[in-house]
Amino acid sequence: MAGFDKVVASYAEAMAGLTDNMTVIAGGFGLCGIPENLISEIERKGTKGLTLVSNNCGVDDFGLGVLLPNRQIKKIIASYVGENAEFERQMMAGELEVELTPQGTLAEKMRAGGAGIPAFFTATGVGTPVADGKEVRSFNGRDYILEEAIVGDFAIIKAWKADRYGNLVFRKTARNFNPLAATAGKITVVEVEEIVEVGELDPDQIHTPGIYVNRVIQGSFEKRIEQRTTRPADPLIAKGA
Amino acid sequence: MAGFDKVVASYAEAMAGLTDNMTVIAGGFGLCGIPENLISEIERKGTKGLTLVSNNCGVDDFGLGVLLPNRQIKKIIASYVGENAEFERQMMAGELEVELTPQGTLAEKMRAGGAGIPAFFTATGVGTPVADGKEVRSFNGRDYILEEAIVGDFAIIKAWKADRYGNLVFRKTARNFNPLAATAGKITVVEVEEIVEVGELDPDQIHTPGIYVNRVIQGSFEKRIEQRTTRPADPLIAKGA
Amino acid sequence: MALSREQIAQRVAQELKDGYYVNLGIGIPPLVANFIPDDIEVMLQSENGLLGMGQFPTEDEIDADLINAGKQTVTMAAGASIFDSAESFAMIRGGHVDLTVLGAFEVDVNGNIASYMIPGKLIKGMGGAMDLVAGADNIIVTMTHASKHGVSKLLSNCTLPLTGKGCIKKVLTDLAFIEIRDGKFHLLERAPGVSVEEIIKLTDGELVVSGEIAEMKL
């Protein structure tokens, strides 16, 4: 009896079934809350022709950027890209298709995909290149465009804690797109820092119920920081002191 | 400097500004998680011609049902009603307008209202009376109907805990429609069991950020139970023992 | 003999699979929870915002803040989670629930279901039923095969306002287990002691009876 035990033992098992030309939705904002090791496993597998849906595309040697050198990504749907040289080279050379999508629309498209909402109207992007080819309709005197949902063959997620049932808790701003992406994958794979006993997570404080999760694996994470901004440690310098 | 202190001292203050013919969105499912005292305050004020948006309409002497005897409700948008005699009488007599809305569509309409999404497509209700007069459109070979968002002049909410900034935490299934209703009110009023110090609620575990909340009041609650179903206390009778 | 409510629930329970997330409506469906086979695990979703519904509470455990969609006091099973109504219907509408069991007044050969309204008589509303039938791929309708007066509830065309169009594939009545396919009812199993002729007589819509029809095992 497997029941609801979703824990898998290896990254190979976690990403089993991923094949060329699939669509993969990834959680994370910049390098914060990204499924580092699931991305590495895709790199290792060498799966090609992928359509990636993610707010960003990592940097040259970390995050989704590691899938660029071997041309594993065919298309990326993102709100902010180009933090790395290889990305820009491939995009400018027309080797990589980029569909720029406003951040809020991207988040809503993932949520809609998971929630059985095939399309919704938003004012975001009206009158801009984002509206090209999209229906415009007026509600209460204001124009909105119709945006369609996104569903992925796989969703790859980074959470803080999970139980074996796949209930998830995220930590601070590493939450970002992860709960949305988790709902929108036909197969949702989650890597976490810690797997806890079933019953240990307070039901009122679970961010993603296990019903959305197919596989859980425990990993260890580099958590690279993009902009290390600090203030002096001396409390006397803090405002108001 | 008031800053973000949203705590008010009286129910009169909590519902100040509510006038005849306004639209009020109420949280709660059945009698669970309903803003008991805010409803009583509306009864006391005698505000009339209200359009109420709520999953249910209470019972004869509790919940939104108390607004029926004095004919304060002009119209109700709900998924399941008629748990009380006066409601049925007014509905059958055509004194009360009832717009039956599927529960999931109702929840999504509130969320959309709060999230600046004027309309969305859903398969719920296709081919049923709910679809009457609504646009039907096919996406990926399946029919969906277009449903519009709901925004309220007021939203009345019951939460478990709040801090003075209006950050909210709900308890168990008393959460239900409350977080959605909270986003969809032009003025959102919340009554809670406990007001805690700012900083006491874990930022990762706040269900409703204070940005949606205008007023907070501490109340005491009857929490009436509709269906008191129990099992025998003897653990030997429990399955598997 | 016609199945009792408990026996209907018992037969439905045989359709459960290990690891299923299941939504049980009101009426007969909640009884299914009493017949979950010991060798499988199932999680019950209650559309008011609970995944992992447990048994009824003892008197001491009663909590007004913890109810199911039938407004009954319940408990939480281990691994339960709580969420708001939009999230709950995101699960349902998004097709994440593996099986939905709900009652009906009528179903027809095209998979239409009427379950929420009898014009002029019963106008309580659809609650979550329209979302459930539109969102689930795998639905079992439980109902009596005919009214007390012998009027069939399995029709060529539903006569009452629809809850959902073309979404029902399986019906379990007190007399038979029926599949809906190609615009016809197909008799899969009959209740112990109930004859095929009886079922044919009480089925208004076209019923296909192919080969020997086995009795249900309960």
Add this chain to the structure above:
Amino acid sequence: MALSREQIAQRVAQELKDGYYVNLGIGIPPLVANFIPDDIEVMLQSENGLLGMGQFPTEDEIDADLINAGKQTVTMAAGASIFDSAESFAMIRGGHVDLTVLGAFEVDVNGNIASYMIPGKLIKGMGGAMDLVAGADNIIVTMTHASKHGVSKLLSNCTLPLTGKGCIKKVLTDLAFIEIRDGKFHLLERAPGVSVEEIIKLTDGELVVSGEIAEMKL
């Protein structure tokens, strides 16, 4: 003299009101946080999922899981809350943020803004900017009035791909505070020591100068 980046931020900060929820974009806007008047409270929203952004962390406080929308390490202020990206943009798109401050390449007399793309040169994407300009009623654009080569950024018509259409009403440049209304720029204030003539010269779109134009107070 033209305002420094800090002075622009300082003037913007005068537009803050007690109890405002504010989203500050990247570039000059984050500097506004340094000039919040002592007698008011403001909460900063960061669209990656944080309401109540605090100051930068000390070395000891650095947490890779806690960044702002500019991907900088930050801390949380008292009363902060964390949420996912859909909730964050529900706040923004739903008009719950009281003031948005962001940069731009160009604005025009119709309130159009171009800020995210220079075809062939800079194609990094719009991030949250399109949602922010579409969702907020109260937006202040901060930018230099003209390029280093003296080419105005306040135009009759934006030349670059738009971030938003008809959504900008206030622009604070290094030279002037300008309101957009009725298809025209309206000069509200000038930077200390900057003449009205200079501003007229560097403003490409129609500029209305009505009466005496006061110097900004910093």
